[in-house]
Amino acid sequence: MVVSGVPVHNGSRHIVEVGNLSLALLNLAMSFKLKHRPNEKLQLRIGIHTGPVVAAVIGVMNPRYCIFGDTVNMASRLKTSGRRMHVHVSKQYFIALGESDEDWMITFRGEMNLKVNIRHTKPSSTPNQHYLHFIKIVFPRKCCWPTHLYKNYMFSFFYL
DSSP states (O other): OOOSSOSSOOTTHHHHHHHHHHHHHHHHHHHOBOTTOTTOBOOOEEEEOOSOOEEEEEOSSSOEEEEESHHHHHHHHHHHHSOTTEEEEOHHHHHHHHTSSSEEEEEEEEEEEOOOOOOOSSOOSOTTEEEEEEEEEEEOSOOOOOHHHHHSSSOOSEEO
16 A cells, blocks of 8 residues: 555645556566566556545554555555556546646546445435546646546546
């Protein structure tokens, strides 16, 4: 598990940091050689969500830094339901990426029913329905996202 902006809050910088790290990990996994299985490739599944978490050091004899919350649960579900060698992101993360200073190529995966216990602020007839995306690549130039792409629920197939 990777968390950015904890314990020191870093504003919205965590969005780009986690996205860049996930793409770097996929890139490293493609070239990683398994010595005991030379014919097989390392396969990663990555799930990313953004939201509030609670962080605490648990334990006296063997202290561990632990992260709790619905955001952690959602990221775990995204990882579990994702495809190998893809970065699976939630709609909330997708919207936050649109507000970053970089351009991202993102593929719309579709609507999926994830069994998560997210507390919604607005009532919904289908609380477990989530619109999901895959991050493909990042372009290191100034962001020029059309606002209509991330304000609507349905998106076109590719984004820049």
